[in-house]
Amino acid sequence: MANAPGTPYEALAGIPNAFQPLTDVVTGGQPTEAQLEAFRAAGGAAVLDIRSPDEPRALNERAVTQRLGLSYQVIPVAAGTVGDQTMNRILEAVRQARGRPLLFHCASGNRVGAALIPYF
Helix, strand or coil: CCCCCCCHHHHHCCCCCCEEEECCEEEECCCCHHHHHHHHHCCCCEEEECCCCCCCCCCCHHHHHHHHCCEEEECCCCCCCCCHHHHHHHHHHHHHCCCCCEEEECCCCHHHHHHHHHHC
């Protein structure tokens, strides 16, 4: 990519509610294929998706991340599914990515913010 952004956050600044709460973590809503490509070009390494399986998806994110060589993990968060076990799985995934740029997203970025509260 000729004009790749300098940082993973810059690559993803256009996703809904983009934020960088930790050095190697960018949070927000659904990225596009082009944004995932830019994220990878800027050094991105992993994607954590917390959308539930029944939510509409604009692209096959698993296929795109696989093509790009990005790690991809889904931990579904939907009404009635949030408990200690789910939150612990999310926090463990964020911790395991430490030192590797991670995109942590849902559809809009709202659930992601709530899921990170116990991290701090």
